[in-house]
Amino acid sequence: MLETANIFSVSEITNLIKVTLEENFQEINIIGEISNFKAHISGHWYFTLKDANAQISCTMWRGVNNYVFFTPQDGMKVIVKGKVTVYPPRGSYQIDVRSMKPAGIGELQAAFEKLKQKLSDEGLFDPVHKKPVPKFPRKIGIATAIDGAAFQDMKSIAARRFPLIELVIAPCKVQGESAAEEIVESIKLLNKQKDIDIIIIGRGGGSLEDLWAFNEEIVARAVFDSKIPIISAVGHEIDFTISDFVADLRAPTPSAAIELATPNRDDLFAFISEFSYYFTEKISGIINDNIQEIELITSSYGFRLPQDLIKSNTQFLDNSLLRFQNFFDNRMMIDANQLRLMESKIESYNITNTLKRGFVLAKQEGKIVPRKEKIELTKPIELEFYDGEIKINND
Numbered sequence: 001m002l003e004t005a006n007i008f009s010v011s012e013i014t015n016l017i018k019v020t021l022e023e024n025f026q027e028i029n030i031i032g033e034i035s036n037f038k039a040h041i042s043g044h045w046y047f048t049l050k051d052a053n054a055q056i057s058c059t060m061w062r063g064v065n066n067y068v069f070f071t072p073q074d075g076m077k078v079i080v081k082g083k084v085t086v087y088p089p090r091g092s093y094q095i096d097v098r099s100m101k102p103a104g105i106g107e108l109q110a111a112f113e114k115l116k117q118k119l120s121d122e123g124l125f126d127p128v129h130k131k132p133v134p135k136f137p138r139k140i141g142i143a144t145a146i147d148g149a150a151f152q153d154m155k156s157i158a159a160r161r162f163p164l165i166e167l168v169i170a171p172c173k174v175q176g177e178s179a180a181e182e183i184v185e186s187i188k189l190l191n192k193q194k195d196i197d198i199i200i201i202g203r204g205g206g207s208l209e210d211l212w213a214f215n216e217e218i219v220a221r222a223v224f225d226s227k228i229p230i231i232s233a234v235g236h237e238i239d240f241t242i243s244d245f246v247a248d249l250r251a252p253t254p255s256a257a258i259e260l261a262t263p264n265r266d267d268l269f270a271f272i273s274e275f276s277y278y279f280t281e282k283i284s285g286i287i288n289d290n291i292q293e294i295e296l297i298t299s300s301y302g303f304r305l306p307q308d309l310i311k312s313n314t315q316f317l318d319n320s321l322l323r324f325q326n327f328f329d330n331r332m333m334i335d336a337n338q339l340r341l342m343e344s345k346i347e348s349y350n351i352t353n354t355l356k357r358g359f360v361l362a363k364q365e366g367k368i369v370p371r372k373e374k375i376e377l378t379k380p381i382e383l384e385f386y387d388g389e390i391k392i393n394n395d
Contacts, residue, residue, distance in 0.1 A: 137197035143186035179213035202233030233257030
């Protein structure tokens with residue numbers, strides 16, 4: 001007979017393993033390299049931690065992963081804290097990750113260089129995409145922590161340099177969990193304001209971890225997509241972030257950014273004062289210089305040549321008109337002579353003049369009889385003289 005005392009079902013043995021693992025590994029720290037990282041649409045993170053000889057599946061739930069100040073990447077070495085859990089439907093175990101941090105500054109630096117190279121290859125750093133920063137802005141948008149020292153410094157400097165400027169702040173976190181997302185939202189919000197001339201994003205100095213939000217890819221792409229010119233001012237002069245390379249202008253500090261974005265009223269007053277003092281002399285000098293230049297140009301051969309051409313063509317036109325007038329007059333005289341000659345010839349054929357000279361015109365029945373043989377002696381003959389007519393009847 002089969003003994004069943006030591007026989008377990010799959011569910012029973014799985015539950016025993018689950019209890020054993022979860023009770024003995026409730027809080028452990030593991031170091032390993034991330035692979036197959038996936039940020040699910042639900043907000044949860046799924047990835048694998050591995051070393052040279054083994055690997056283990058990991059899950060980090062939405063809400064918990066909000067406290068991670070960087071975006072994990074495949075190949076990054078991290079230290080995670082969590083507990084071992086068993087997923088009975090698959091009979092597999094995994095790490096329920098509660099926190100994550102880079103396994104040293106070198107990992108963050110490697111991620112920085114990797115993202116920098118990626119965005120550079122895509123052309124996000126190319127100067128051709130840089131938008132010019134206006135010299136006399138009316139409104140400056142600022143994306144930073146409203147309670148930070150950087151914003152207070154920018155307000156003070158703006159009021160001193162150019163009191164007419166209006167500052168519009170879109171407050172956001174600049175450090176720690178969800179800071180990158182808030183920076184992106186602030187940039188988008190400022191872009192919706194149609195009267196913003198410049199945007200400044202930044203914060204004061206800090207460690208590489210403190211500044212990491214400005215090294216996130218989502219921030220870099222938001223800066224690149226901005227329709228308004230952006231000045232990136234993160235940390236101190238020696239600090240460089242990804243946003244510095246993508247921005248239209250990089251400032252070494254937030255204070256320097258507001259100086260780059262605003263004109264200095266003292267310089268403007270000095271310029272206006274100097275310009276007003278020398279206004280008359282400068283304008284007179286400009287006018288005299290232009291007069292001399294015009295006189296020099298008008299007296300040059302190149303400038304006289306058109307005038308000479310106009311004069312020559314005018315003379316040619318006058319001569320042509322004179323020749324035409326002479327030709328016309330001569331033609332009229334010749335035509336008048338020919339007309340008089342023709343009138344004379346026509347006049348010579350006038351029958352009245354012929355009759356004056358003693359000739360007689362013979363007619364019968366109202367028709368001229370040109371020849372003797374045409375006369376019919378049986379009919380009356382009409383004789384027309386210059387001084388009258390007579391009728392001869394042949395009855």
